[in-house]
Amino acid sequence: MLMVANTDAQPIFSAIYLYHQSTKEMSAENSKAKLGSVEPFTVDLSKNVPRMLDLVKNTKLPETSIYSGLGSSAGIDLNVLKQLQKQWATDFDWESEEAQMNSYNHFTTNIEGLRIHFIHHRSETAGSIPLLLLHGWPGSFLEVLPLVKPLVEQAKISNGTDVSFDIIVPSLPGFAFSQAPPPTWSIADTARIFHTLMTDILGYTTFAVNGTDWGSGIAYTLYEQYPATIRAAHFSMIPFMPKLPNQLAADNITLTESEQFQADRFAKFAATGTGYFVTHTTKPTTIGLALQDNPMGQLAWIAQQILDWSDPRAGTGPSVLTHREILRFTSLYFLTESFLSSVFIYSSNPNGFRPEYSKASTDAPLLYSNFKYNNTFFPSAIVREVGNLVYWKESLEIIGDGHRSSRLCWGGRDLSYSEV
Known part of the structure; x- marks a missing residue:
């Protein structure tokens, strides 16, 4: 059973905003996949x-x-x-x-000379939202498997609206079953081929993206460079160098008690x-x-x-x-x-991890789940500097021993079903 985040206010689902950003083309065009170059794959x-x-x-x-x-x-x-x-x-x-x-739908395809492995589950519900989930190191597609089927199935969110997702989970180049790229291959290159995967190969015209660790850098690059395609982006870290306490003080950013806990945790991580x-x-x-x-x-x-x-x-x-x-x-x-x-x-x-903060030139919503045991630390004031922040949840902590299948990622990058 999936466990949900422990929130002390009325739950706000990121999916609400994604749903209202959807257009009719997301149900009509997104259902037309170009499957000619896609091959089923078995582990x-x-x-x-x-x-x-x-x-x-x-x-x-x-x-x-x-x-x-x-x-x-x-x-x-x-x-x-x-x-x-x-x-x-x-x-x-x-x-x-x-x-x-192997109870999930695995495929491979070739993009720019690389064999890319991915999982793809389509919802049977009209108007489903394509959602690209991106992992990091030492992660893999395994991180998100517990979330795939529940997100594909229709769920009722807090305002009574039904919402469901098409879920796409690629293995990053050089990870698991995806071919190793050249040694100079950048996360911008990965963003480009994943955009090709979503649009030219799977036929989606718009989609949402979630990224953690290196996946956050790829997701942010998609968010930044493809404003016509990316409808929303959700993160639990961003690909920027976290600011140290003296830098936050210089920016007149005062930390809450929970933020101070995270700042101390990050300081220890940075040191050791x-x-x-x-x-x-x-x-x-x-x-x-x-x-x-x-x-x-x-x-x-x-x-x-x-x-x-x-x-x-x-x-x-x-x-x-x-x-x-x-x-x-x-x-x-x-x-x-x-x-x-x-x-x-x-x-x-x-x-x-970019040293300079700059705001992406897009109005697409940026959504952020701030988990207590992150080893990076970004207060909401900082996240606002890099995108159109419309959703922020502070110091989320999984109930009980929820550091199991309910997480999108360990590594302080916890993400529960409810947050997606």
Whole structure:
């Protein structure tokens, strides 16, 4: 069951605004897909699973930590990694994971010489809104699977209006089943081919977009460069350098208590949590080759980021995340041999987080869900500087252990069904 965000006011659904921005052409023209270049695709990686699990079982970890008492402050906690290794080796059912993936509609197509993988589910409801969902690193299409079918089905939003979506979830170039691009490939290039996917291949004339992490940069580029096509854009982070406390003070921006919590969290992340970013940006080949055929190495690298970014306990206690989630994500990276190509998105986009704030030349609505455990921090006053902000929800926190299937993304980029 999907869990919804805990809001203390009457829920406001982003979909309301998207619905009223829709036009008749979105139901008539959007239903005419150009499917000639699209091929159905089935996830079939089982033959490589035994070798992966043998490598997991045969990886020897230290019996005890060399430096006791550090917990997760110096990286992933040894005890957590051992628990993950044990579950992966003895109690991880890839066949059921693969069957669950294949319950969705997968396709591939060729755009500008790249094979691009995507999931596409069409609503049977007339007037459905095309919605492009974009992931980041160390993410994949797996992030959004729990949201696909509920969003496609017709739902009644808070003003009594029925709304549904056509959902499109591509794998970024170099991720999962999408072909690796050239090393100079930018997020603007990805935005361009995803615009081609949505318009020239799938036949949509207008669509909405949601992006997180690197997906936010791609989504914002679409929002900025294709004003005639993008009807609305929803974010839980934006591709700009967050402003430090002294910069906010200089701009006369006063923080609320919850905003101060997030500002403190970001300050800690900026001071101690960006080692992976520097490595990916400056030496992607080294880390990529070191871990490409090393499932436990990938697990340590990926699990540390997931736990640090999205788990309030930061890997030091029982996680609000399930180990199955982490193992599913890592297995997909290893089995698709995409770890090396995925980290190149950093070196290919050294200015992926823009240092200067500027407002996009579009009137399309920008919608923002500000989640409590983001590792980046953007007050509403800052978000207004980059787009036509019409919806803002502050300090959203998933109810209970909602850091499960209700999230669009972990990594502090939580997004519940209700927010979409």
